[in-house]
Amino acid sequence: MSKFRIPKIPPTTNKTIRFPNDVLEQVEAAIVGQDCTFSAFVIAAVRNALEELAEQEKQEKKE
DSSP states (O other), X not given: OOOOOOOOOOOOOOOOOOOXXXXXXXXXXXXXXXXXXXXXXXXXXXXXXXXXXHHHHHHHHHO
């Protein structure tokens, strides 16, 4: 059994970004009834996009 560790909140920085209204509406609709904030959704989406880009770069280097 692993030892319990209190999770640390990573440092954050506020950024003001503009979203097209249709994107805002789609995100808000997607998180209704979910245990998810707008920020958490956007962070997860950006991390996913970054992982995909890294995978694409690996594939391109193999070719």
